[in-house]
Amino acid sequence: MTNKEIASHLREIAVYKEISGDNPFKVRAFDQAARAVESSADDGAVLAAEGALTRIKGVGRGIEEVILEFIGSGRSRELDALKSAYPPTLTDLLAIPGVGPKKVKVLWEKLGISTLGELEYACRENRLLALEGFGRKTQDNILKGLAFRKRYSEMHLYSEALAGAREAIGILERSGRFQLASIAGSLRRGKTYFKDVDVVLVPARGARVGDATAAVAALADRGEEGDGLIGAGDTKVSVRRGGLQMDFRIVPPESYPFSLQHFTGSKEHNVAMREEAQRRGLSVSEYGVTVVETGEVHTFRGEQELYAFLGYAFIPPELREDAGELEAARAEGLPALVELRDLRGEMHCHSTWSADGKATIEEMAVAAAARGYSFLCLTDHSHYLREGRLQAQWQEIEDVNARVTPFRVLRGIEANIRANGELDVADEDLSQLDWVVASLHTSFDRTPTERILAAIENPHVDCIGHLTGRRLSRRSGAEVDVERIVARAAETGTALEINAQPDRLDMRDVHARLAGEAGVRIPVTTDAHSVAALGYAEFGIGQARRAWLTREQVLNTRAWPKIARMLA
DNA sequence: GCCGTTTTCGGCCCGACTGTTTTCAGTCG
Numbered sequence: 001m002t003n004k005e006i007a008s009h010l011r012e013i014a015v016y017k018e019i020s021g022d023n024p025f026k027v028r029a030f031d032q033a034a035r036a037v038e039s040s041a042d043d044g045a046v047l048a049a050e051g052a053l054t055r056i057k058g059v060g061r062g063i064e065e066v067i068l069e070f071i072g073s074g075r076s077r078e079l080d081a082l083k084s085a086y087p088p089t090l091t092d093l094l095a096i097p098g099v100g101p102k103k104v105k106v107l108w109e110k111l112g113i114s115t116l117g118e119l120e121y122a123c124r125e126n127r128l129l130a131l132e133g134f135g136r137k138t139q140d141n142i143l144k145g146l147a148f149r150k151r152y153s154e155m156h157l158y159s160e161a162l163a164g165a166r167e168a169i170g171i172l173e174r175s176g177r178f179q180l181a182s183i184a185g186s187l188r189r190g191k192t193y194f195k196d197v198d199v200v201l202v203p204a205r206g207a208r209v210g211d212a213t214a215a216v217a218a219l220a221d222r223g224e225e226g227d228g229l230i231g232a233g234d235t236k237v238s239v240r241r242g243g244l245q246m247d248f249r250i251v252p253p254e255s256y257p258f259s260l261q262h263f264t265g266s267k268e269h270n271v272a273m274r275e276e277a278q279r280r281g282l283s284v285s286e287y288g289v290t291v292v293e294t295g296e297v298h299t300f301r302g303e304q305e306l307y308a309f310l311g312y313a314f315i316p317p318e319l320r321e322d323a324g325e326l327e328a329a330r331a332e333g334l335p336a337l338v339e340l341r342d343l344r345g346e347m348h349c350h351s352t353w354s355a356d357g358k359a360t361i362e363e364m365a366v367a368a369a370a371r372g373y374s375f376l377c378l379t380d381h382s383h384y385l386r387e388g389r390l391q392a393q394w395q396e397i398e399d400v401n402a403r404v405t406p407f408r409v410l411r412g413i414e415a416n417i418r419a420n421g422e423l424d425v426a427d428e429d430l431s432q433l434d435w436v437v438a439s440l441h442t443s444f445d446r447t448p449t450e451r452i453l454a455a456i457e458n459p460h461v462d463c464i465g466h467l468t469g470r471r472l473s474r475r476s477g478a479e480v481d482v483e484r485i486v487a488r489a490a491e492t493g494t495a496l497e498i499n500a501q502p503d504r505l506d507m508r509d510v511h512a513r514l515a516g517e518a519g520v521r522i523p524v525t526t527d528a529h530s531v532a533a534l535g536y537a538e539f540g541i542g543q544a545r546r547a548w549l550t551r552e553q554v555l556n557t558r559a560w561p562k563i564a565r566m567l568a
Numbered sequence: 569g570c571c572g573t574t575t576t577c578g579g580c581c582c583g584a585c586t587g588t589t590t591t592c593a594g595t596c597g
Contacts, residue, residue: 029569
């Protein structure tokens, strides 16, 4: 039983208590206990065995009992009782932005709505309008949220798809039945959203085809709802595993470079490349390159040789979108793309000073140092740093710096850009900070471009956070005039970040490329609210590479003193 | 339900924003 499982159990109790209209302070107690258990350095199961669960601040007698029962039997009477009063799907409604526990309660009690489908139906029949506290606008927004969810419910984020693919490949490699295994498709190109994952496999020498396909088919046997074998032939096996569809291509070693190239795509890239090859009398397929006139077939050891034979420098997968990469590769004009190991510091992250932060300043600093970074800009939400707390935080930063030297924590903040375009932090405070990020968090449809431009004009603002505010699984972002913002950011030296949260990846690739070409400074940041989330940097670097960015163009590939001089 | 303590109850984070209201409740972060 992991702390995470215990925490999600407590959180579920909190949700149901809230829907049932229980005392809000009890609700909060369960919520806080969940958070405390989740971020506790101690193993909850061990503490339970020692009878020492109440040592976790936020866990008292009552919640201790709930946890003990849960560890013992995998359930708790408390939650069972709460759940029995409602349909099991009721909490699905909370996924719609603008719908919280109170609205769920009303929807259920007044209209008997317990599923997303019923909710949509009721909206279409204007039945929400009759409810107290609901109106036309609320109903429209719910419909919008439902449509967004429907459109993307089958999609997976970069982080999920990558983790699923790596796990599956690990199992196949350990089976000893394959000599080569590589992620291909849009995942290899570092895209944002995925319907499925493509993997190219080469069986081990001497392995029978049937053994290879059987090993892949076995991946489907994982027991999650909807998982299973979708189809299996000699060269292609499709499975659904952990909710993720994976297509495996099993190819002989001599076809591997061509198959990897072919299945990596993009389709547009391949079409353009093949058309150009055709004009030169060559035919390219996933099996090889043929000289049309003589019928001579060329094979290669890797993609590199394939591209070289066709007259191109090697094109990194992230650039294969038919967006100018073929011409550049022919003219040796491809950029040397930034790599994960180039990063020297983190420039947007949170600590426990933000209510949603899970690690202390020192824990974040130690973890960043362990990643090989030399600095970290602490950018807690301005909201939590009022009335002297900002100064108190500076004191803690100073204390931490004394302990972690030569690593350095810089004074930063994530200020909110209000609906009226003003920042929610006084200039006097901003002027004493090393690094100021300004971000939109609300009112995305209220003149977002003008508000961001206003923030850029503030001389204390160093960077705009998550440009559009999109949440890939929840909402599309603000429609901003990227060209105007990029132009002004370049003129003023204001940075525009690539926020690496798997759910954001904001700026998106085409916008980041535009910014890079305009000479805007672009930090790749994780917006980490925990130690583990510092690892999101990998996804941000993928996005930066898709934007054609070099190490030079990514701001935090430099040590802090150099960045400080650039900001001065 | 938890915490703290001036030890047995009172207080529990809060500001911004939206949409519904016409002074406020719900949601979000």
